[in-house]
Amino acid sequence: MNRFPRSARLLTPASFKSVFADGRRFSFPGVTAVVRNNAETHPRLGLAIAKKSLKRAVDRNQVKRWARDSFRLHASGLTAVDVVVLARADVGKLPPERIRESFEQLWSRLKA
Template identity: 45%
Template sequence: MAYRFRRVHRLLKTDEFSSVFRLRGARSNLFFQVYAAPNTLGHARLGLVVGKKVAKRAVRRNYIKRTVREWFRLNQAELPACDFVVRARLAFGRDNRNDAVTALSALFAKLARCRASSSS
């Protein structure tokens, strides 16, 4: 398994984000809100939203995005064929990065359980 995060694994266009938001399949916790919508591509794709209300400085916003992308890159093989949009709700830094990654893993696990129960 090549752990890469290529262009085909990203949501890039506004209408791709809009279609995920429209379905309203979301789970949230203190750090993140994750939206999901099934796709027909056979692999998961990721979109990120980190607003200025969450973190004023671009350095902090970029750190949050890098952390989420890294988690996705390492875990994309286990994810279902869905489009995911991760919206940051609370800024975090190096001191509480592990808490944020654990919270993100928990949200994706919840979404996977939901998808499994709704498809059966």
């Protein structure tokens, strides 16, 4: 069973700030990811889904759920990186399949 433990999350503002300062950006339809190597032995995920991108909380929570689930399934194949996922302005106009496909593209890009 794949889990999403506390150790796999970016929790502090300082962690997010360091990823934004030193990270590489990858853009996909509806989603942007900022990635940087970390000093841990495993990948970590941070989510920054803005109200500006998705007005309704239920929509923001759904995108976060998809991101966490996708990360859980692919984390074992990733190197030690910190990933912050951001929702882009067009995310609300995309069908759910396309958003989940963007997450799949992100993980395959990071594995390469």
